[in-house]
Every structure is written in structure tokens, then in C-alpha cells.
Amino acid sequence: MDLLTTQKFIERGSHKGKGLAVFTSGGDSQGMNAAVRSVVRMGIYLGCKVYFIREGYQGMVDGGDNIEEANWSSVSSIIHKGGTIIGSARCMDFIKREGRLKAAFNLVTRGITNLVVIGGDGSLTGANLFRQEWSSLLDELLENNKITKDQREKYKYLHIAGMVGSIDNDFCGTDMTIGTDSALHRIIEAIDAIVSTAYSHQRTFIMEVMGRHCGYLAVVAALASEADYVFIPEAPPSVDWKDKLCDKLEQASNASEFVYLALVAALASEADQVFIPEDPVPNNWVEKLCKRLQQERKSGQRLNIIIVAEGAIDREGKPITAELVKKVVVENLQQDTRITVLGHVQRGGSPSAFDRILGCRMGAEAVMALMEATPETESCVVSLDGNQAVRLPLMECVRRTKAVSQAMADKNFDLAVQLRGRSFARNLETYKMLTRLKPPKGAFDESGKPSEGYTLAVMHVGAPACGMNAAVRSFVRNCIYRGDTVLGIHDGMEGFISGNIVKMDWSDVTGWVAQGGAFLGTKRTLPGDKKGEIAARIKQFNIQGLLIIGGFEAYQAGLELYESRSQFPEFCIPLVVIPSTISNNVPGTDFSLGADTALNEITEICDRIRQSAQGTKRRVFVIETMGGYCGYLATLAGLAGGADAAYIYEEKFSIKDLQQDVYHMASKMTGGIQRGLILRNEKANDNYNTEFIYRLYSEEGKGLFTARMNVLGHMQQGGSPTPFDRNMGTKMAAKCLHWLVENIQKGSANTPDSACLLGVVKRQYKFTPLEDLKSQTNFAQRVPKQQWWMKLRPLLRILAKHDSTYEEEGMYMTVEQGEIDSENVI
Numbered sequence: 001m002d003l004l005t006t007q008k009f010i011e012r013g014s015h016k017g018k019g020l021a022v023f024t025s026g027g028d029s030q031g032m033n034a035a036v037r038s039v040v041r042m043g044i045y046l047g048c049k050v051y052f053i054r055e056g057y058q059g060m061v062d063g064g065d066n067i068e069e070a071n072w073s074s075v076s077s078i079i080h081k082g083g084t085i086i087g088s089a090r091c092m093d094f095i096k097r098e099g100r101l102k103a104a105f106n107l108v109t110r111g112i113t114n115l116v117v118i119g120g121d122g123s124l125t126g127a128n129l130f131r132q133e134w135s136s137l138l139d140e141l142l143e144n145n146k147i148t149k150d151q152r153e154k155y156k157y158l159h160i161a162g163m164v165g166s167i168d169n170d171f172c173g174t175d176m177t178i179g180t181d182s183a184l185h186r187i188i189e190a191i192d193a194i195v196s197t198a199y200s201h202q203r204t205f206i207m208e209v210m211g212r213h214c215g216y217l218a219v220v221a222a223l224a225s226e227a228d229y230v231f232i233p234e235a236p237p238s239v240d241w242k243d244k245l246c247d248k249l250e251q252a253s254n255a256s257e258f259v260y261l262a263l264v265a266a267l268a269s270e271a272d273q274v275f276i277p278e279d280p281v282p283n284n285w286v287e288k289l290c291k292r293l294q295q296e297r298k299s300g301q302r303l304n305i306i307i308v309a310e311g312a313i314d315r316e317g318k319p320i321t322a323e324l325v326k327k328v329v330v331e332n333l334q335q336d337t338r339i340t341v342l343g344h345v346q347r348g349g350s351p352s353a354f355d356r357i358l359g360c361r362m363g364a365e366a367v368m369a370l371m372e373a374t375p376e377t378e379s380c381v382v383s384l385d386g387n388q389a390v391r392l393p394l395m396e397c398v399r400r401t402k403a404v405s406q407a408m409a410d411k412n413f414d415l416a417v418q419l420r421g422r423s424f425a426r427n428l429e430t431y432k433m434l435t436r437l438k439p440p441k442g443a444f445d446e447s448g449k450p451s452e453g454y455t456l457a458v459m460h461v462g463a464p465a466c467g468m469n470a471a472v473r474s475f476v477r478n479c480i481y482r483g484d485t486v487l488g489i490h491d492g493m494e495g496f497i498s499g500n501i502v503k504m505d506w507s508d509v510t511g512w513v514a515q516g517g518a519f520l521g522t523k524r525t526l527p528g529d530k531k532g533e534i535a536a537r538i539k540q541f542n543i544q545g546l547l548i549i550g551g552f553e554a555y556q557a558g559l560e561l562y563e564s565r566s567q568f569p570e571f572c573i574p575l576v577v578i579p580s581t582i583s584n585n586v587p588g589t590d591f592s593l594g595a596d597t598a599l600n601e602i603t604e605i606c607d608r609i610r611q612s613a614q615g616t617k618r619r620v621f622v623i624e625t626m627g628g629y630c631g632y633l634a635t636l637a638g639l640a641g642g643a644d645a646a647y648i649y650e651e652k653f654s655i656k657d658l659q660q661d662v663y664h665m666a667s668k669m670t671g672g673i674q675r676g677l678i679l680r681n682e683k684a685n686d687n688y689n690t691e692f693i694y695r696l697y698s699e700e701g702k703g704l705f706t707a708r709m710n711v712l713g714h715m716q717q718g719g720s721p722t723p724f725d726r727n728m729g730t731k732m733a734a735k736c737l738h739w740l741v742e743n744i745q746k747g748s749a750n751t752p753d754s755a756c757l758l759g760v761v762k763r764q765y766k767f768t769p770l771e772d773l774k775s776q777t778n779f780a781q782r783v784p785k786q787q788w789w790m791k792l793r794p795l796l797r798i799l800a801k802h803d804s805t806y807e808e809e810g811m812y813m814t815v816e817q818g819e820i821d822s823e824n825v826i
């Protein structure tokens with residue numbers, strides 16, 4: 001099937017009179033409010049009568065005041081709040097047919113036949129059953145004279161669109177559920193905080209994370225936190241671990257310095273162990289765990305982090321609890337050990353930018369899916385596949401999700417992991433690869449010398465961005481693990497030219513994953529007329545492959561070296577760029593490293609700025625964001641912050657547009673709205689600058705609202721990298737190394753496909769030749785000619801009550817189609 005979407009534009013009021021209800025069910029999750037807001041506003045935009053059903057299925061069963069019509073302002077000022085303003089519940093009544101019968105009655109009597117359910121695997125399973133039974137429920141209501149024949153006929157079709165709102169990420173068919181990213185934020189914040197106290201006391205910490213029977217949170221948290229070990233339900237260990245433990249401890253103490261390094265090099269994740277349900281650790285897990293912890297302490301590491309998913313089990317199905325792991329560590333290693341159970345903290349707090357945007361996008365798509373449903377259309381789940389909005393058949397997703405539970409009950413853990421989906425499997429695989437105790441066969445000869453042993457170099461070009469350090473760390477450790485020599489080129493091209501090039505060791509990058517900035521140093525300087533000196537350094541240091549991590553300048557620098565290959569044969573080495581800039585303005589990728597952190601920084605600051613006006617009578621904030629000529633940050637922060645407008649260079653605006661927006665703001669203020677948020681990209685327009693817009697709003701708002709201006713500046717670049725940036729940096733660097741080695745083995749690199757940029761393109765990772773990217777680049781403004789996120793701008797306008805035409809995103813897809821090309825899954 002051609003998975004390309006055909007553009008479809010939807011006008012205001014195009015589905016007048018339809019009844020639509022939204023509810024949240026199961027454990028709450030951050031981002032549910034954004035989804036509810038989007039459903040309500042999109043529904044109203046299309047002309048529907050929109051209802052809230054409060055307290056999940058319980059409200060549907062109980063009816064009464066629980067089902068209430070919503071209006072535009074019922075969802076004002078909620079996008080930044082955790083939880084769900086319409087309440088959620090676990091409802092025993094709905095599990096029984098009797099309860100579902102009452103629910104059907106309450107819907108029919110209000111003319112609701114379109115349902116948006118936001119919940120986890122249980123809620124969607126319930127929705128699927130409800131839809132299957134709908135016809136028989138109506139028959140029973142008719143038989144009991146609860147509804148009329150007319151009602152039976154008029155409401156005979158129930159349409160359901162589901163959105164997965166759960167921190168657990170345990171529903172098949174979706175890469176990310178609403179709330180998972182925020183829960184990861186909470187977990188990573190907690191682990192980062194624990195690290196400093198663990199370091200001070202040389203302690204081992206065992207962190208128990210949520211996720212019920214799913215190990216997703218545990219695995220990704222381990223990848224992003226450098227945890228040493230993870231226990232997940234999906235991968236239990238087997239039973240004979242105690243004997244093997246002692247054997248291995250012996251072996252480890254006899255290991256030579258080199259073998260030790262190689263072994264430790266395998267532990268690229270600073271989480272020492274992760275225990276998850278889907279992939280129980282092998283029988284000898286105790287042995288392996290203790291060996292690893294001991295080795296790390298011997299090498300000077302002052303702390304260990306072990307992550308245990310709450311549902312972790314061993315291969316016999318017995319629970320592996322934090323207490324059990326503590327006992328093992330204390331009895332075998334006598335390490336000072338503490339347990340931290342994160343609990344409901346993980347479900348709390350403000351939603352991350354990603355979850356807010358996901359909620360906005362999926363909410364609008366769910367409404368569209370319902371409006372377009374015919375009697376034959378299957379119920380669907382709207383979700384993100386990579387960066388692509390998709391609609392998947394609900395029934396098939398439920399079937400798959402149940403199959404995971406069955407596979408785990410059958411102790412068929414390989415199948416369980418496979419059924420969890422591509423993203424889960426890829427994360428687990430990466431984690432395992434990074435924490436392997438032994439190098440792969442073939443990497444070393446019998447004497448312990450590396451059998452290949454290439455010399456590879458890594459450097460930055462451009463401004464610092466969060467995630468750069470995680471990428472370097474992953475690259476360094478993967479290289480050492482393979483038996484390669486890895487060189488760090490300091491301070492960009494200037495360091496390259498002057499020979500500031502240093503061999504990097506395993507411990508040089510310890511703790512880097514959690515740190516913002518760029519420890520290697522970075523400069524914007526391009527090779528320019530110093531290519532001769534660079535070529536000489538490549539020769540001097542025998543560099544066989546080069547990784548450049550940076551922004552638009554990194555792409556340009558790579559291109560310059562590539563284009564000078566005929567003049568300098570030294571540049572005929574494989575060269576790869578990882579896009580890394582907060583601006584997200586590099587061609588060949590939907591996302592660059594660091595952009596997610598910056599987006600979260602801006603979103604949080606906007607929340608705080610808005611809060612500062614509490615108690616003040618109506619106020620409008622005009623906020624300037626970075627990004628060069630690229631409007632990504634302004635647009636996405638606008639969507640995440642529920643902004644009224646976002647002015648960017650890519651979408652021209654005139655004084656008339658500004659005027660209209662000011663009047664629009666004034667009318668919203670008259671209608672009861674208290675605060676306005678206007679974002680402006682730093683280079684949106686030379687003349688209509690931030691000061692101008694601020695003055696315009698100040699002048700025109702006189703008597704109605706006041707205005708304030710904030711230029712966010714460099715605080716956008718800083719902070720601690722988000723889980724997304726840490727994870728993406730780690731995975732991309734591992735992929736780049738693999739690509740470099742493959743290309744070195746091909747022989748002399750003189751073709752375009754030996755100088756590439758690794759990007760995230762729609763649903764997958766993709767290496768694109770730098771040469772091919774030239775035609776996609778606007779070099780004058782330093783932005784890609786096509787930018788995927790431009791399609792989100794109409795949604796931003798609609799959610800802010802402006803007139804706009806909605807461009808539909810979603811495409812129908814089967815779960816199988818989502819599984820294709822698992823090699824390059826994000």
C-alpha cells in the first residue's frame with residue numbers, strides 16, 4: 001500500500017449537528033488534558049455538539065450530570081496541567097454487560113454515537129467490546145421499552161476512535177502513548193537527583209518504576225540514565241544464577257586490563273541493570289549482575305543504578321522485586337544499597353512538550369476519524385508511528401495486546417517482545433547491545449587484540465545542543481567495545497586544524513549522558529581555506545572514518561569536505577553527520593538532537609510566564625524564541641503552550657494579519673479569556689520585530705489588556721537533556737558507527753553515498769547523501785525547503801479559535817504495515 005497521505009483540507013462547520021463525547025479512563029496520564037482540549041475544540045470547529053463524560057466508564061454507566069455539554073472555554077488553561085480535568089476511573093460496572101447496557105442507554109438518550117476514548121489497554125479493550133455488542137445492547141433496550149424503535153434505528157451505529165493515554169506504553173500499534181514521555185521525564189529527573197547522593201556515599205540504588213506488565217519505561221529510562229542493570233517483566237532471568245555468579249566473579253578478577261576494558265566498554269548504558277517483564281534476565285542473572293557491579297566499582301565508579309520494572313519476573317514467572325535484588329547485592333557484594341520506589345510521582349507533574357503536542361495532534365485526528373466513519377468503518381486507534389499520524393484498527397490492536405499477555409503467560413518471551421512492537425524491540429536490543437558483558441565473537445583475535453581495529457574520530461561543529469554528549473559517549477563506548485581506536489577532536493574545525501585531537505577512553509565519557517552542552521567543545525567555523533591542514537591531520541592521525549555532530553554548520557562542513565575530495569584524497573573516508581541543533585533547521589531529518597530539550601525549556605518558561613500574570617487583569621505575553629530563520633521552536637512551543645499565534649519567517653504575515661490577530665485577541669478577552677500568549681521567532685520579520693509586536697498589542701489593548709515582552713535567549717540551549725534527546729543521541733551514534741564500519745570495509749570512499757547525514761524521516765532512520773540534500777536546502781536562510789511541521793500550523797490556529805482550514809494528517813494502516821522495515825525503526 002502506498003503509505004503517502006493525500007492532502008485533505010477540512011473547512012469549519014463541515015460536520016454540523018453530530019453528537020460527540022470524550023472521556024478519559026484507567027490510570028490518568030500527563031497529556032490527557034491536551035487531548036481533551038483538542039477533541040472539544042476540533043469538534044466545535046466542525047460544528048458538532050461535544051460532551052464530556054466525567055469519571056471514565058463510571059460516568060457513562062451512571063449518566064446524569066456526568067455527561068455534560070462542553071464549550072470552547074471549558075478547556076481553556078488546561079494544556080499545561082497533569083492528570084485529566086474530566087476525571088478518570090477504573091470501573092467494575094462496565095466490565096459486566098449490565099453496566100454496558102446502562103451506558104448504551106445514557107448515550108442513546110443524548111444522541112451520542114461518536115465516542116473518543118482516551119485510556120490504556122484496558123479502556124480500549126472495553127471500548128472494542130462495547131462496539132461489538134452495541135447492536136445487541138440496543139435490541140435489549142428496545143425489548144425492555146427503554147428506547148423507541150426510532151431511537152433503535154437512528155443510533156444503530158456506534159463509532160469509536162481511541163487514543164492511547166497511559167504512561168505504560170503497553171498498547172500494540174502505537175510507538176508512544178500519551179503520557180509515556182512525561183513519565184520518562186519524571187523518572188530521569190529522579191535518577192539524576194539520586195546520582196549525586198549515590199555518588200557521595202558510594203551506594204547502589206535500586207529504582208522501582210511503574211509500567212504494570214510492560215517494561216518500556218524501565219528500558220528507556222535505563223538507556224537515558226546510564227543505569228547499570230534493568231529488570232523487566234518481559235525478560236526474566238532463570239533459576240541457577242547463584243553458582244554461576246561466583247564463577248564469573250572469579251573470572252572477572254583474573255581479567256587482564258584490556259579484557260576488562262573491553263568488558264566494561266560493553267556497558268555503554270550507565271544503568272547497570274534493567275529488569276523488565278517482556279525479556280526476563282537469563283538464569284544466571286545474579287552472577288552477571290554482581291560481576292558487573294563489582295567490575296564497575298573496581299574501575300573507580302562510585303555508584304550503581306539498577307532499574308526494576310514493577311512487573312519484572314524470572315523465567316519461572318516469579319516476581320523479581322526491588323527487595324530481592326537488594327538482598328542479592330548486599331549478600332554477595334556487601335554494597336551499601338538503598339531502594340527508591342518512584343510510584344505515582346511518575347504519573348504526576350506537568351506534561352512534556354511531546355505529550356502536549358501528541359495530545360493536540362491525536363485529538364484532532366480522532367475527531368476527523370469519527371466524522372469520516374461510515375457504517376462499515378472499523379473502530380480505530382489514532383496514534384503516532386515514528387513521526388507519522390496513523391489510524392489503526394482497534395480490534396486488531398486489542399487482539400495483539402492480548403496476545404502479548406498470552407505470550408508472557410506461556411513464557412514465550414521472544415514472542416512477547418516481538419508483539420510489543422518495533423520500537424520496544426529496538427530499545428531493548430540497543431540496551432542489550434550496550435550492556436553486553438562480552439564483545440561479539442570476531443571483534444578480537446585469540447590473543448585479545450582487536451581483529452579490525454579502525455581509527456575513528458568524532459567532533460562537533462556549530463552551537464552546543466543537549467544530547468551531543470550522549471551521542472559522543474555512545475560512539476566512544478561502541479568503538480572501544482568493537483576494538484576500534486576513537487579520537488575526540490576538540491573545539492570543532494579549529495581543533496582539527498591545530499591538532500587538538502585526543503584518544504578517548506571508556507571512563508572519559510562516564511556520566512556524559514545526563515549533561516547538557518558539548519564537552520568536546522564546539523565552534524561554528526567551517527573548513528574554508530584550511531582544508532589542507534585538515535587533510536594533513538587526517539593523515540597524521542590515520543583517521544579512517546569521521547562523525548560530525550552538530551547543526552547546519554556541521555552539514556555544511558561535511559559538504560565542504562565531501563566536495564573537496566578530488567583535491568584532497570584524505571577526505572575520501574566515510575563521513576557521517578548527526579544533526580544536532582536546537583533550531584531543527586538541518587535538511588534530511590524531521591528532528592535534530594537538542595530540539596526536544598529546547599522545546600521543553602521554552603514550554604516550561606511559557607507556563608511560568610503565564611502564571612506570573614495570575615491575579616493580574618488580562619495580559620498578553622509576547623515571547624521571542626531562537627531558531628535562526630527556522631520557525632520550528634516557535635510553532636511547536638506555540639502548540640504545546642496553547643498560544644494564540646506564532647509568527648515565523650516561513651509563513652509571511654502582513655500588517656493586516658497582525659491587526660486581525662490583535663482584534664481577535666481583544667474579542668477573546670471580552671469573552672472571558674484572561675491571558676494571551678504570542679510567540680515570535682527571532683528572525684520572523686526584520687521590521688515587525690518583537691518590540692513592534694509588543695507595542696502593537698500594548699497600544700491596541702489599552703483599556704482591555706496589558707502586554708509584556710520576553711526574549712528567551714540562550715536559556716533555550718541549556719538545561720539537562722530530555723529522555724528523548726539522550727535516547728536519540730545514544731541510538732544514532734550507535735547506528736553511525738555501524739554505518740562507518742560498513743563503509744570503511746567497502747574500500748575507498750569517493751561516491752556520494754559515503755558522505756551522509758543520518759536523519760529521522762517520517763517513520764524511520766535514514767542515511768541521505770549530503771550531495772542529495774543540497775537540492776532540498778535553502779542555503780540563504782539556512783533551512784530545509786520543505787518542513788514537515790508546517791502542516792501543524794493550521795491546527796495551532798484552529799485550537800486558538802482562528803479561522804483556518806485543517807489539513808488532515810492521518811492515514812489508515814494495519815498493524816502489520818507498521819511493522820515493516822524494522823531495521824531502521826526509530
Ligand SMILES: Nc1ncnc2c1ncn2[C@@H]1O[C@H](COP(=O)(O)OP(=O)(O)OP(=O)(O)O)[C@@H](O)[C@H]1O
Binds near residue numbers: 092093123124125
Ligand atoms: N475487558 C474489559 N471489558 C470491559 N471493560 C473493560 C475491560 N478491561 C478494562 N475495561 C474498562 O476500562 C477501565 C480501565 O482499564 P484499566 O484499569 O485496565 O486501565 P487502562 O485503560 O489499561 O489504563 P492504565 O493501564 O494506563 O491504567 C476498567 O476499569 C474497565 O472499566
Ligand SMILES: O=P(O)(O)OC[C@H]1O[C@](O)(CO)[C@@H](O)[C@@H]1O
Binds near residue numbers: 347
Ligand atoms: O493508580 P493505581 O490504581 O494505583 O494503579 C497503578 C498502575 O497504574 C499505572 O500507573 C498505569 O497503568 C501502572 O503503571 C500502575 O501499575
Ligand SMILES: [Mg+2]
Binds near residue numbers: 166
Ligand atoms: Mg493498562
